[in-house]
Amino acid sequence: MSFYEELVTQTQMNYSRYYPVYASGSTPYQLTDKKPLPYGEQIDRLVQEVKEADCVVVGGASGLSAAGGGDFYYEDNDSYRKYFRPFAEKYHFKGAFAGMMHPWETREEYWGYLATFLHTTQTAPLRDPYLDLDVLLKGKDFFVLTTNQDTQFVKLYPENKVAEIQGDHRFFQCAACCTDDTWDAVKPVAEMMDAMGDGTKIPTELIPRCPHCGGEAFPWVRGYGNFLQGAKYEEQYEKISRYVLEHKDSKILFLELGVGRLTPMFIQEPFWNLTLSFPHARYIAINDKYNFLPKQLEDRGMAIVADIAQVLRDARDTMESGDNNQ
Template sequence: MIDWNSIAKKFKEADAILIGASNGLSITEGLHLFADNAAFERLFGDFKRKYGLGCILQGMMAGWPSEEEKWAFWTRLIHHYCGQYQPTPVMNDLKAIVGEKDYFVVTSNGEGHFELCGFDPTKIYEIEGNWFTMQCARPCHDTLYSSLEVAEKLSAAEQGGHVPTELVPRCPKCGGPMDIHMGAGQRMIPDTAAQARFQNFLKTYHGKKLVVLELGIGWHNQLIKAPMMRLVASEPNATYVTINLGEIYIADNIKEKSFGLDGRLDELLPALREACEA
């Protein structure tokens, strides 16, 4: 049995909430990077048959034959999952749980749904970049540029898996190709401003009552889960709440200050919201 009252008490007493999120949250919202499912077939069936793509992630990592085809893929992805996105119940529940408290979000999800749902972009650190921004592929400089408006324009012009050559984004400095900020791999420009804001958040709430809420993160995740468990271990007044389906891992040294909830986010977050609002 889940002790909702004890968990809700921690949230009500918290000075701030630190949210960590990964693929499990995206999957709950209907965005599955790893699946060859009906949604992938509807959006990318022609790419699947032409290039042998088995999932969205393969398209994100692909070495495309041309810039026209690369941007056709990214345009569809961004237009569908960002441009046409509407806040989902699970994200609305999350916003209600946070309420008026201060918060920060650390996520490896790049689709920008936190920002699109109204979370403050200055309180979000997308640790692996995002689809909203693009950079010089080389990169010849470290400026990030908006890609959402570009993708919406390209979406109207795409035909047969290509975008017009004259509309392909080019680096304003060197004239070379551009990459989505998330797709640049080892050349990805780090978001040092977001890193600094995250560190300032941690300094502000050092020693205070901090709830770390982890959503859909697998046990082996070294980008978010491992650092957050270390943070909870080092903060005497921190509480760790992890929600994941079929896989709950909590380090031994923080078990006494942790709650592990095994189940679907779209079932457990509404229950948590109800408990917090009671």
Template structure:
């Protein structure tokens, strides 16, 4: 398959075409990848990593949050000290930049649906209707049994909050974490806070798709059915497939399906907003709008 970038049009012209597609579409299907949250300020390395994980970085020589998330800690108490911080700042704290709010303001008057591999809950916090969201890869806000013994998930906010506070952090009214002066955070949590499955007693794990233990619970299947019904309802009509910062870790979930559905529907438009990776197949060239720019900048101009 051959790809291309939009090089023959300048950014204002491309944004004008995208605005026209938004206004004329019968429905908008948003496909969102990790780069959307990166544009909103949810970075996993650098200053933000050092602010909350400098102790773990010094002890284990981590360079980013992902590395710490996969480390085989010797105790569950230390594992959950790391993961509770990770979950809190990436799920319960607000994103530093209003990118998701800008996106919501752009599409809220349209009939829309969101398909995303992101697990940070930013869409709902920005105002998107939860019945129009399908989080295919899980949610930082959910536990599941590590075995798993049953197809259930469990909200984790209350327990994660206790873990954070047990490490010495103060949680401000807006969810921001702060350390009191001269306090060094603990790198473990009390054993009684280690989450265990209420059904079988096994340790809990995160409801994140990493291997074949991922739990697709009732809510996951309901969201999948809603997405399928949305596609059926608008089959053959003017659909804008709005792909935002989707990379090549899991292209079959969003990118390849958007290409396939655009090719099958001559009334559809495919828009790819991705800084550095804005491509479309030659087969749907005339139906495509590819903008190689930071998403936050594009939304601001829109």
């Protein structure tokens, strides 16, 4: 087990131990009682911390994509209707994830829904918060760890700069995990969408199959099936492990973006652990809901509670304004 995966395993055990606390939207850790800086000063400090860091490790979670318009997962809103209208009108789902749990009567309609889900993220343009983040990171040594499966980061950066530890919508795996192989999902999904048109079903012959056992395929993602934790999965953990260990003595900034309460064990709590463990590490979290800064990190970190898209836009403007004044 790699270094970072071991950290995640430890925090998963803690999550299980204190599940009622996490389920209530809280944390078992003692948090700082220091009054946060005014918003403008927080933006200035964010920019300064990025500039002064030798390297930055970005932890991108669901709130980052939601801030840029990828907010169709949990509610029946305009974004959801834009991409899933035939299903929304037929089934009245409250967001995309609700359809993933629906007991579909046929595999053809199930795959019609799943193809719509995958196509929506595979073909989505780069969202503004990602572009603003990219400006902040310009010229920096950095690495991205993400629990998002929506392919935003790998549209922006080479894959050796990104660890996708929860999977990626661009790939299929065998639903039964008969093989350690993963394969392209983009072309099959496009074919399913073309065949479905304005309907909600795909032709039977387009249901994706495993080339090894002939059983159904499934997206290579954690959450709804038998997630394949094989070579590709281990490679993601190896990438982030190698990066943080190679930079443990540097002035490293852990930048957490949009972590919710369902998955603090993948980014948030490992980042807390690493900030405490590495001699020159710093930590900043940006979240529109949770003001979680451990007391032990109050002199080495900051939590900005505000709209992530606005924070990154303001930080970008501040960064560019400062560059122009130099």
